[in-house]
Amino acid sequence: MEKEKDKRVLLGMSGGTDSSVAAILLQDAGYEVTGVTFRFYEKEGDTAYLDDARELCSRLHIPHIVYDVREVFRKHIITYFIDEYLKGRTPVPCTLCNNRLKWPLLKRLADEREIPFIASGHYVQKRFIGERWHIVQGADPDKDQSFFLWGLPQDIIARMVLPLGNLTKTRVREIASERGFLKVASKRDSLGVCFCPGDYRTYLRRHTQAGAIVPGPIFDERRNYMGTHEGYPFYTIGQRRGLGVYRNKALFVKEIIPEENAVILADDLRALEHTAFYLSHWHLPAPEVVLGSQAELIVKIRYRKQANRCSVVLTPDNRLQVRLHEPLASIACGQAAAFYRGDIVLGGGIIDRVGE
Numbered sequence: 001m002e003k004e005k006d007k008r009v010l011l012g013m014s015g016g017t018d019s020s021v022a023a024i025l026l027q028d029a030g031y032e033v034t035g036v037t038f039r040f041y042e043k044e045g046d047t048a049y050l051d052d053a054r055e056l057c058s059r060l061h062i063p064h065i066v067y068d069v070r071e072v073f074r075k076h077i078i079t080y081f082i083d084e085y086l087k088g089r090t091p092v093p094c095t096l097c098n099n100r101l102k103w104p105l106l107k108r109l110a111d112e113r114e115i116p117f118i119a120s121g122h123y124v125q126k127r128f129i130g131e132r133w134h135i136v137q138g139a140d141p142d143k144d145q146s147f148f149l150w151g152l153p154q155d156i157i158a159r160m161v162l163p164l165g166n167l168t169k170t171r172v173r174e175i176a177s178e179r180g181f182l183k184v185a186s187k188r189d190s191l192g193v194c195f196c197p198g199d200y201r202t203y204l205r206r207h208t209q210a211g212a213i214v215p216g217p218i219f220d221e222r223r224n225y226m227g228t229h230e231g232y233p234f235y236t237i238g239q240r241r242g243l244g245v246y247r248n249k250a251l252f253v254k255e256i257i258p259e260e261n262a263v264i265l266a267d268d269l270r271a272l273e274h275t276a277f278y279l280s281h282w283h284l285p286a287p288e289v290v291l292g293s294q295a296e297l298i299v300k301i302r303y304r305k306q307a308n309r310c311s312v313v314l315t316p317d318n319r320l321q322v323r324l325h326e327p328l329a330s331i332a333c334g335q336a337a338a339f340y341r342g343d344i345v346l347g348g349g350i351i352d353r354v355g356e
């Protein structure tokens with residue numbers, strides 16, 4: 001971690017292992033830490049995470065703030081999540097939360113308190129390259145969270161301190177137990193979307209109005225009727241299980257047509273392949289490095305390891321056209337795409353059209 005003169009930092013504390021160890025490491029590095037826990041969402045009113053964060057701060061003798069953003073979270077993240085499925089798209093709530101809510105809030109609260117730095121327990125690093133700050137992959141390939149942070153502006157990245165960026169999760173757990181924080185060391189990893197950790201279909205059923213999701217036809221690519229689905233929002237592009245239609249070969253969701261409440265299946269994954277897609281809401285820290293670049297540029301459309309070579313051009317309507325060097329299957333509108341060169345994040349955007 002860098003040595004700075006004014007070493008006050010505002011740390012986002014979820015009450016989990018990562019942000020707790022981040023607090024310990026920041027203190028070790030001489031930072032004067034203030035912890036803030038955002039109340040984003042509470043499953044059945046469970047506020048144990050607040051007690052855990054408070055308890056840890058008290059053990060470390062650091063001030064702790066609780067900031068209630070449940071209404072904003074519901075309005076901007078949960079509503080967006082449901083609406084995207086109802087539009088036949090695949091939402092990216094964690095990307096949106098990090099880029100539009102969590103980090104901007106940390107910055108705002110730090111500004112209000114004149115605290116120069118903001119920190120988290122994310123497994124990412126940052127690097128200053130060619131006059132700009134960039135997010136860089138975390139050292140632990142299984143925990144790297146850089147895919148979610150492509151949208152952060154310079155004034156946020158510049159102030160970020162990321163104590164877990166060069167550590168593995170195993171090492172983070174060891175640090176917690178070596179320092180006597182046994183409860184912290186043994187906490188389970190959080191899985192998936194915080195407000196919808198299980199099957200999103202059950203969640204959609206519970207949180208949409210009656211009549212919003214109704215059965216409709218499943219067609220093959222030639223529009224032959226194949227069966228009935230339970231509601232198009234329950235399907236995602238590329239899905240091959242739980243389709244409700246059985247043939248003696250694999251079937252894949254190729255298209256979702258909300259206006260017709262129809263789902264189109266293909267029996268060959270190659271029918272889902274494309275060599276281009278378009279991004280809106282894009283953000284590039286150094287546009288000249290990505291646009292028209294001849295050097296190796298990688299685009300990822302999923303969190304897990306992936307490496308698709310591409311070139312990118314700006315369209316007259318201010319979208320990014322991503323041209324893939326090899327065809328890629330199962331690209332869905334609504335998903336995020338992030339650009340990389342090596343371990344460096346070069347920005348990203350939201351897929352809003354698939355095809356050439």
Ligand SMILES: Nc1ncnc2c1ncn2[C@@H]1O[C@H](COP(=O)(O)OP(=O)(O)OP(=O)(O)O)[C@@H](O)[C@H]1O
Pocket residue numbers: 011012013014015016017018019020036037038039040102119120121122189190
């Ligand atoms: N409710 C929250 N309030 C404040 N900061 C948060 C909150 N939730 C997450 N963060 C911050 O964002 C980081 C990444 O959160 P995320 O939920 O993706 O990871 P995590 O591995 O579950 O982290 P943790 O082990 O700290 O819960 C956390 O380490 C923490 O710094």
